[in-house]
Amino acid sequence: MPVPRRPRSPPRALLAAYDFVARDVGVTDVLPTPCPACGSRLGVRYPSGWLCAVCEWKLGDAPDGELTAPRVDVVYYVRSANTIKIGTSANPRGRLAQLHFDELLAFERGDRLLERRRHKQFASHRIAGSEWFTANEALEQHVSALRAGVDDPWGLYHRWVSEAIALRY
Structure with missing residues (x-):
């Protein structure tokens, strides 16, 4: 051996x-x-x-007192079984922590106005009295378009936050 x-x-x-x-x-x-x-x-x-790697902040440096996280509103799309929720938040990490869902599908930069437009766009598939929609071809195509070229929705969100910080100066 x-x-x-x-x-x-x-x-x-x-x-x-x-x-x-x-x-x-x-x-x-x-x-x-x-x-x-x-x-x-x-x-x-x-x-x-x-x-x-996103905003080039040196770890260990304390943020300036006036440097608070910028407000970046997003419309989020999450899946639970055969339903998709379309919601909005300026604090998606906190909001999504409150929800029960199977998968984060995508983020779209926008506020309540865009969220309302999306609710109207997919209204025929809306579950009454909620922000949940039955999965359908049009909504799946919209989510696919948002995901095109995006490996991780959180990476895209972090880029938007980084850009908002950069635009302050």
């Missing part, structure tokens, strides 16, 4: 090259804590510390 070989360590030259590149380019990883500016968990680690 052959004796298993111990994996070889990378040559020192490769480790030195990796360290050299990481010093300039950084290493993308999950932030140890959410970004205080935009809430993202994606970061870039440098020898000097972490930067948020």
Whole structure:
């Protein structure tokens, strides 16, 4: 029976090259804590510390006193079984934590006015007295259009928050 070989360590030259590149380019990883500016968990680690990959806030820097999270209203689409809820919130993380649903489908930037328009657009499939709609082809196509090119709706939301912060200055 052959004796298993111990994996070889990378040559020192490769480790030195990796360290050299990481010093300039950084290493993308999950932030140890959410970004205080935009809430993202994606970061870039440098020898000097972490930067948020979304808004480039340096982790550890305290936000300015006047820097509060900007208001970014969104219309959200969530699925529960064969129904889809169309709602709106300026605090989607808090709002969605209150709901029971199977899947976050998409975000659309907009406020109550846009939400009302969407409710009218899909009114023929609305479950009476609620913001829930039976899944249907038109609504599924709308959600698919919103999701086009978006891997994670939260990533899109974090970008909108980051843009709103940047527009303040």
